Amino acid sequence: MRINIDTEVVIPINRLIGHKRGELGPYCFEAWRYALDGRENPEFVLNQPHYREAKFLLAGDNFGCGSSREHAVWSLADFGIRCIIAPSFGDIFYWNCFQNGMLPIRLPDDQVKELAAEIEAAEQPLVTVDLETQAITMPSGRQVTFTTDPERRAALLEGLDEIGMTLKLDAQIRGHQSRDRESRPWIYRREETARVARLLILAGDGIGPEILAEVRKVAEWFIAKRQLSVELREELFGISAWKTHGDLMRQQTWDEIVAADAILFGATGSPEYEKIPAAARKVDQLLRMRKELDLFCNLRPVRTLPALGASSSLRPEVIADCDMMIVRELCGGIYFGKPRGREKLNTGGERAVNTCMYTTGEIERIARAAFDLARVRSGRVCSVDKSNVLTETGGLWRDTVQALQDRHYPDIELSHMYVDNCTMQLVRAPKQFDVLVTENLFGDILSDCAAMVAGSLGMLPSASLGPVRPDGGRHALYEPIHGSAPDIAGRGIANPLGAIMSFALCLRFSLGLAQEADRLERAVDAAISHGARTADIVQPGEKSISTKAMGDAVLAELEQMQ
Numbered sequence: 001m002r003i004n005i006d007t008e009v010v011i012p013i014n015r016l017i018g019h020k021r022g023e024l025g026p027y028c029f030e031a032w033r034y035a036l037d038g039r040e041n042p043e044f045v046l047n048q049p050h051y052r053e054a055k056f057l058l059a060g061d062n063f064g065c066g067s068s069r070e071h072a073v074w075s076l077a078d079f080g081i082r083c084i085i086a087p088s089f090g091d092i093f094y095w096n097c098f099q100n101g102m103l104p105i106r107l108p109d110d111q112v113k114e115l116a117a118e119i120e121a122a123e124q125p126l127v128t129v130d131l132e133t134q135a136i137t138m139p140s141g142r143q144v145t146f147t148t149d150p151e152r153r154a155a156l157l158e159g160l161d162e163i164g165m166t167l168k169l170d171a172q173i174r175g176h177q178s179r180d181r182e183s184r185p186w187i188y189r190r191e192e193t194a195r196v197a198r199l200l201i202l203a204g205d206g207i208g209p210e211i212l213a214e215v216r217k218v219a220e221w222f223i224a225k226r227q228l229s230v231e232l233r234e235e236l237f238g239i240s241a242w243k244t245h246g247d248l249m250r251q252q253t254w255d256e257i258v259a260a261d262a263i264l265f266g267a268t269g270s271p272e273y274e275k276i277p278a279a280a281r282k283v284d285q286l287l288r289m290r291k292e293l294d295l296f297c298n299l300r301p302v303r304t305l306p307a308l309g310a311s312s313s314l315r316p317e318v319i320a321d322c323d324m325m326i327v328r329e330l331c332g333g334i335y336f337g338k339p340r341g342r343e344k345l346n347t348g349g350e351r352a353v354n355t356c357m358y359t360t361g362e363i364e365r366i367a368r369a370a371f372d373l374a375r376v377r378s379g380r381v382c383s384v385d386k387s388n389v390l391t392e393t394g395g396l397w398r399d400t401v402q403a404l405q406d407r408h409y410p411d412i413e414l415s416h417m418y419v420d421n422c423t424m425q426l427v428r429a430p431k432q433f434d435v436l437v438t439e440n441l442f443g444d445i446l447s448d449c450a451a452m453v454a455g456s457l458g459m460l461p462s463a464s465l466g467p468v469r470p471d472g473g474r475h476a477l478y479e480p481i482h483g484s485a486p487d488i489a490g491r492g493i494a495n496p497l498g499a500i501m502s503f504a505l506c507l508r509f510s511l512g513l514a515q516e517a518d519r520l521e522r523a524v525d526a527a528i529s530h531g532a533r534t535a536d537i538v539q540p541g542e543k544s545i546s547t548k549a550m551g552d553a554v555l556a557e558l559e560q561m562q
């Protein structure tokens with residue numbers, strides 16, 4: 001009848017480890033039941049002949065207070081207790097009882113004391129608790145009624161926990177959902193409506209077609225084996241488009257781009273552009289897609305793959321266990337600022353101008369993306385600028401990111417770094433970074449630099465995301481960050497993993513299939529740790545495999561994991 005019986009007294013913390021549910025009975029009330037020499041303590045109530053096989057416990061106020069360990073209920077149950085009667089309970093202990101088949105009964109203090117006195121005085125302390133009628137029958141035959149939450153009571157009577165109770169309502173829940181879906185379809189996420197997503201492959205120049213052929217194989221595997229609901233479409237992009245259509249971007253291709261749920265992009269860039277009339281190639285079509293689809297949020301994850309440590313120029317201990325996310329602003333800054341141009345000077349020579357320009361809104365939306373990502377990662381953001389010299393754009397960048405953090409992300413740890421220092425820190429101590437947010441040009445440079453942390457530029461994926469539209473969708477383009485590598489194009493030796501991992505990002509960000517994305521990333525890791533190496537990541541003495549064989553190696557791992 002003591003008050004404040006703590007869960008630590010019910011089951012001591014040192015017994016939680018090494019003993020499973022079902023094995024905890026011997027340790028229930030251990031400190032009270034046994035003397036130090038291990039013999040039973042005859043003073044303790046549950047050791048007395050009168051109460052030895054007790055199935056009910058009468059206790060004082062606040063039974064089961066203290067740590068929330070579920071083991072407290074388990075050990076009591078293992079010991080043989082089925083029901084506890086007390087004026088009040090530790091809150092979590094009380095609900096743990098119902099979840100674990102134990103009946104806790106709350107009765108006023110004086111009633112509990114009366115019951116205790118009556119039981120103590122009885123010759124045969126035989127008590128019955130009937131949960132159906134909610135009545136306690138005392139040795140004298142006297143009945144005491146109690147009440148229990150009706151749903152908890154039903155669950156206990158049927159031996160079900162909360163999940164079990166919910167599952168009983170499965171048919172009703174499904175019925176409700178389908179009626180609800182019909183009456184207001186717009187509140188449901190798009191992927192739930194079994195819509196077929198449109199993925200557009202733009203393989204582009206150089207090694208693009210070779211590596212995107214492997215991405216297609218992987219995507220087709222997910223369609224066949226994982227019921228991925230997508231339609232793969234393909235359009236020519238770059239030099240091949242020029243050669244076939246006499247146009248770098250025919251209207252049909254642009255319409256496909258705008259209509260796609262996601263674009264799987266290969267690469268752009270080739271010496272052959274020189275042969276195209278200057279007017280026709282004036283607009284870079286990749287930059288046009290970024291700008292017109294408003295793909296402002298460029299995510300470039302960089303993580304070390306243990307098996308690839310040797311292919312980096314950095315020492316293994318410097319790059320071990322790195323996992324960072326470069327968040328690059330992709331629609332502003334000097335890439336798109338006006339005025340820009342070259343003009344002849346009367347005095348001879350030329351004058352060339354590019355303009356770096358940012359607005360508060362542009363900075364805020366990319367900083368938000370970085371802070372939101374940090375919330376599901378380590379909670380740290382490093383913002384990179386050059387505000388000591390570019391006091392205008394750099395200053396606005398720093399002020400805006402800081403103000404946003406002050407106002408809306410107090411839980412995030414924000415630091416600021418100058419871009420020159422950041423470049424050095426990336427190769428000196430890359431582990432210090434988690435989420436790195438920066439403007440367009442700095443992001444371009446820093447991400448190539450950070451590639452050495454992963455071992456090879458060929459390994460790095462990227463996602464470029466637009467703002468979320470009212471219908472829940474957003475434009476998105478996924479591309480490896482390496483370029484078109486014209487020097488090795490057509491030889492079948494390029495590394496397709498950056499592109500394949502970009503498809504993993506597509507699964508995650510455009511198709512909402514995080515588990516499938518994880519599956520693909522695991523398959524890539526496995527292929528590498530089983531020794532698959534393209535020429536860019538091969539070590540002296542190792543055998544390198546072709547682009548196609550690398551795609552096959554990933555497929556084989558996917559099959560294996562099924």
Ligand code: IPM
Nearest residue numbers: 268269286287444447481483
């Ligand atoms: C990148 C590339 C592009 C860029 C080129 C191909 C326009 O280097 O995505 O990093 O400068 O943004």
Ligand code: MG
Nearest residue numbers: 444445448481
């Ligand atoms: Mg670049």
